[in-house]
Amino acid sequence: MSSSACAPSDGPAQPGRPIVEATNLSKRYGSTLALNDVGITVRAGSTHALVGRNGAGKSTLVSLLxxxxxxxxxxxxxxxxxxPALGDRDGWRQRVACVYQKSTIIPTLTVGENLYLNRQARGLAGLINWAGLRREARRLLSAWSVDVDPRQPAASLGVEQRQLVEIARALSFGARFIILDEPTATLDAAAIGRLFERIRTLQAQGVTFLFISHHLQEIYEICDTVTVLRDATHVLTAPVAEVSRQRLVAAMTGEQPGTAGADGRSAPPADAPTVLSVTGLRWRDRAPEVSFTVRAGEVVGLAGGGGSGKVEVAESIVGLRRPAAGGVAVEGREVRPGSVPAALAAGVGLVPQDRHREGFVPMLSIAENVTMTVPRRLGPAGFIVPGQRDALARDLIDSLTIKTPGPALPVAGLSGGNQQKVVMARALANDPRLLVLITPTAGVDVRSKQTLLSAVDEVRAKGTAVMIVSDELDDLRSCDRVLVMFQGAIAREMARGWEDNELVAAMEGVDLHHV
Known part of the structure; x- marks a missing residue:
């Protein structure tokens, strides 16, 4: 452990030279082409933005870099x-580091222990020299102006402090090229401002950044150059000052202004009764209050990028999360906060975000998974009649075209798309008054996606209120209106007929009409 490798320079030497050049990169996973002949050049002393919609290839490019x-x-x-060779981990650490959205700091260790994990100073008999470790950690943090005590438990650090400690750890290896993956996703406005000041300070000390963010407005605040990926290909690299907001969003979506989201379906009648009322809901302390309603037969989208709060609000509505404040009512009846049974009893059906952890029990049969929320419909006095259970399951299997030899097959034996259909079937088994779908088509094929979204049209025609929580445009096209969340608050409501560019820009926190 030595401080010589971690000392800052007097500033970026040879400013503008390429600190990293990637050319003609391609990567395939089975039949999926994740990156197709992509190149990027990041110049020393810059903050270079990498943007693109989900599935554009950003994560794959980072894994290669x-x-x-x-x-x-x-x-x-x-x-x-x-x-360096792929197995030369030290060689890679000396050149590049990534600070991921999900922290890699170990909370049960101190800051100093995290900084020098597996490379602690050794004293007599090979024992760790704890005084030396703390001294080197203090020197490292001071050199890069990180105001954290190396003796402090990492569990007590805030998000902002954890990011700075991770940056300091990367710099201690000698790396001067840092990738920041969604660094502002969980920060408030004040913390974002402080982070940007730290980035500028580190730039002046010779550090170069690749900045990945779904909040496009930040690109204009902190970045010099922007690279756009779309559908695994390189679309654009240009100075930020030369790229208008309209052009940037068009590059990400592949759509020019005028592409509307309407499909001609009529909206629910104006006098349709209110099914869902969300009032003053705060999903965590100090989060903005969220209020809205959904009427019978109405499909409302809740959209937003990473860290927008859309999933947390949805989980608060269905009882998976206990909100910090506010209330949820279904057909005028208050639903006990943080209680899934209470939500089910109120008539809420749910397709959760993570089908593997929350959507089904893999070794149980399709029939058992589909009917687990409706035991009262399967036999008298709490007893389950297998024939009744299987009959209900077959109806849902046929309705959603689940490919299976029968209801007795374990869900683990189905494809991903058919597993998601099972989750949808379970949500529909209770004939819900409110159906909440969180990223319902993630990771499924085109045909399964069409089936799932067609089911939405069928239930809304019966008077069910539907919420689709997603940032995928195809998921949101069937919505009567879309509530766009940004940094925890509903920033905009968009009626049917929205344009792709307008909706994407709203989710990214960009005003397309800003001059």
């Missing part, structure tokens, strides 16, 4: 020298 995976084709160079 950090040496976690090898490209199928193409080359990567740092400061003009070829990237």
């Amino acid at each position: 950090t040496g976690l995976q090898a490209p199928d084709t193409g080359r990567i160079a740092f400061d003009g020298q070829p990237a």
Whole structure:
């Protein structure tokens, strides 16, 4: 452990030279082409933005730039020298580091222990020199102006402090190229401002950043250059000052202004009764209050990027999360906060975000999974009659075209798309008055996606209120209106007929009409 590798320079030497060059990178996972002949050049002393919709290829590119995976084709160079061999982890750490949205700090260790994990100073008999470790950690943090005590338990750090400690740890290896993956997703406005000041200070000390964010307004605040990926390909690289907001969003979506989200379906009648009322809901302390209603037969989208709060609000409505404040009522009856049984009793059906952890029990049969929320419908006095259970399951299997030899097959034996249909079937088994779908088509094929979204049209025609919580445009096209969340608050409501560019811009916190 030595402080020589971690000392800041007097500023970026040879400003503008390429600190990393990636050319003709391609990566395939089975039949999925995750990256197709993509290149990026990041110049020393800059903050270079990497943007794109979900599935654009950003995560795959980061995994290649950090040496976690090898490209199928193409080359990567740092400061003009070829990237280290894939197994040379020390070589990669000396060139590049990524601060991920999900922290890699170990909460049960101190800050100093996290900084020098597995490379602690050793004293007599090979024992850890704790005084030396704390001294080196204090020197490292001071050198990069990180105001944290190395003796402090990492569990007590805030999100902002954890990010700075991770940056300092990366710099201690000698890396001067740092990738920031959604660094502002869970920060409030004041913390974002402080983070940007730290970025500018570190730039002046010779550090270069690749900045990944779904909040496009931040690109204009902190970045010099922007690269856009779309559908695994490179679309655009240009100075930020030369890219209008309209052009940036169009590059991400592939759509020009005028692409409307309407499909001609009539909206529910104006006198349709209110099914869902959300009043003053705060999903965590100090989060903005959220209030809205959904009427019978209405499909309302809740959209937003990472960290917007859309999933947390939805989970608060269905009882998976206990909100910090506010109330939820279904057909005028208050629903006990944080209680899934209370939500089910009120007539709420749910397709959760993570089908593997929350959506089904893999080794139980399709029939058992589909009917587990409606035992009263399966036999008298709490007894389950297998024939009744299987009959209900077959009806739902046929309705959602689940490909299976029969209801007795374990759900683990189904494809991902059919597993998601089972989750939808369970949500529909109770004939819900309110159906909440959280990212309902993530990871499913096109045909399964069409089936799932067709089911939404069928239930809304029966008077069910539907909420679709997603940032996928295809999921939201069937909505009568879309509530767009940004940094925890409902920032905008968009009626049917919205344009793709307008909706994406709203989710990214960008005003397309800003000059």
